Amino acid sequence: MKVIFSNITNNTFARSAAVGLAKAKLMAKYYTTIAVFEGNFWDKLSSITKLKEIQRRRFDPILEPYVKTRPWREIGRHIASKAKISSLTKHETGFFNVDSVSKELDQRVAKNLEKALDTGVLGVYSYEDMALYSFREAKKHGIKCLYDLPIGYWREAHRLLKIEQSAWPDWASTLTGFNDSKNKLAKKDEELELADAIFVASTFTANSLKAYPGKLAPIHIVPYGFPPVIDKPRDYKKDDSRKLRLLFVGGLSQRKGIANLFKAVEDLDEELELTIVGYKASQECKSLDQALKKHNWIPTLPHDKVLELMQQNDVLVFPSLFEGFGLVMTEAMSQGTPVITTDRTAGPDIMTHNKDGWLIEAGSTKALREQIEYLIAHPEEIEAAGKAAIETAKNWTWDDYGRKLTEVIENTLSS
Template sequence: MRELARMLASRLNLNSLTRHEAGPFCVDAVYRDLDLTVARQIERQPFSAVYAYEDGALESFRVAKSKGVTCLYDLPIGYWRAAQCLLAAEIERWPEWAATMPGFRDSEAKLARKDEELQLADQIYVASQFTRRTLEDYPGTLANVEVIPYGFPSVGPPRDYVDLQSRKLKLLFVGGLSQRKGIADVFAVADTLSDQVELTVVGRGDVQGCSALESALKRHHWIPSLPHDQVLQTMREHDVLLFPSLFEGFGLVITEAMSQGTPVITTDRTAGPDVMTAGEDGWIVSAGDTSALQQAVENILNDPDQLARFGENARQTAMKRPWAVYGQEMASSVKEMLKASDERREGTGGFRLDRGGCVE
């Protein structure tokens, strides 16, 4: 009911009800309510383990620990201390885009809850090597961190690649309109190469709260929202997806575009290095390097024949890792984790909590 109220309040623009951390129907309130509900169930019934996500695990894990129940933690995005460090530099680089990065609004209490959740976890799951590296900033001892990349959606049929002799290169950005996603870099490249490229942006953001964003969207084709199937179709209709994110737990748009035969230019702070081979089925540039992003686009303009090759390679890569593979790998890992926990309780084996350095 609380989640339904949150969705309704958002649709009706009742912002006071969904205000960050304070609103009775904000995301944090929904998560805390769910967490408390799960914690009460753990109190009443025997369980082997509890699997929970960041910001919704604390009370469940506290009760689970008191009952010897294994705590499995899913961290879907990088660790908050690393985010503050990396994105603070981004605010200095693009001060006019600072309004699009509200992550710095989290209270000390919320950040402390995040740290306690991590501390209580017996196993931590992340979807990219980058997310695992961010946990090196945790100021203490952590459980084992395992990387299991997400799967690709259903792969589309082979697509046609029209040459660029009589048209512009069609660039696409899909995601939240935030500089955490590198949107300012996307606009900078598209504006510089406007004679040779055309940009479509699909996503929502606080447009009126950022004059730089509002101005940039007027210069390009902006689609605030699309159903998922139409997002995939839009990807097929473009040559390249630009996703120069500065801080990403994974980046599902990467796998979505690749599944449709659309190659991706992304950064080393996404799952790009986990799911693609740079120079074969996509391109990876350094995060926060606008010139490197532009150079990658110019490389395509100078050699447009590679689009078809990279695009089909991306589609073939997507075929090898459907979502079922992710499910199988996760299930196998959880099974092994529970087996180790049983051995520990029976005294026939051991379970060791590694230091944060295990992320290496």
């Protein structure tokens, strides 16, 4: 019993899922674009200063026997992005856009499925926008289609975010999730229709699939894991003269509730400092530009520096209005930084309100303001929540995620 796995990058959840399959002896092949292993071509190339970011594609050594790469279109995408040749990476139409990279990899998986039957392959595991061709081919050969939806379902996203367009018209340009063509949206629906099992990381994502206009395969909720916790004691001391330090990390879009956040902290300059880390989702939003001038804005930081910044702040604020999970929350909690988040993230799955974090109603500026004001008045509760967040993080690691996901996959293939 084996699984073919595919993902165009080496993000944390794909890597952890693949390692879990490999450890359980269920991995047949892992198709990707670029894979760095000790001493290979990509490892040597990444030693060049300007190409150092290739190191982000480093894979766990256990996966080396299984990995098959298709790098050239992905390389073209990065070169075009660096050179700022936007026509080549333009959404859906550019030769090197992310959809074309995904399509090419997906087609390669499909091409190799028939002969994979001889090696005991019973399933193909792939992700949204990366699965259509391999799933179509898998159906011809009785191979089960295992579908991973990292972000909530598009129909529900459109419904909820149209409300934001009306409520915050000055921020509408930051809501870029409406740019997909009808053809691309139809492909997303076909992937779901072909799936024999659907894997999501939060209850919110699972609930968003209720908007699908048809019958779906069983949905399995397996929350993503926490990174390693802080390896030194966290200092929570706060004297009366120091302001509450709030941190936001993420794309600067109203999908993340950024307008609600700026409104919630209005006129609280004497009580708090707000630091924002993230790229602008739009260069055409004057309201965003004006708000950023009032606070500490850092467009980008290396990941290790983000973790350090989390340790220097009191609370992470993540008021997202549509989020498949929200990895920034688990990162903050692992650093002892408790989180204020909404019921449209994985918050309800990974934290307990008033224990290791705080949950508020999505889209409610009033609820967000009240929670911030409460923490200004009760700073001692931040330390208790931060220590509890570390304990929560210890109890569900990325290894735990990989093992649990593998267990569910194995049960699915056996049924």
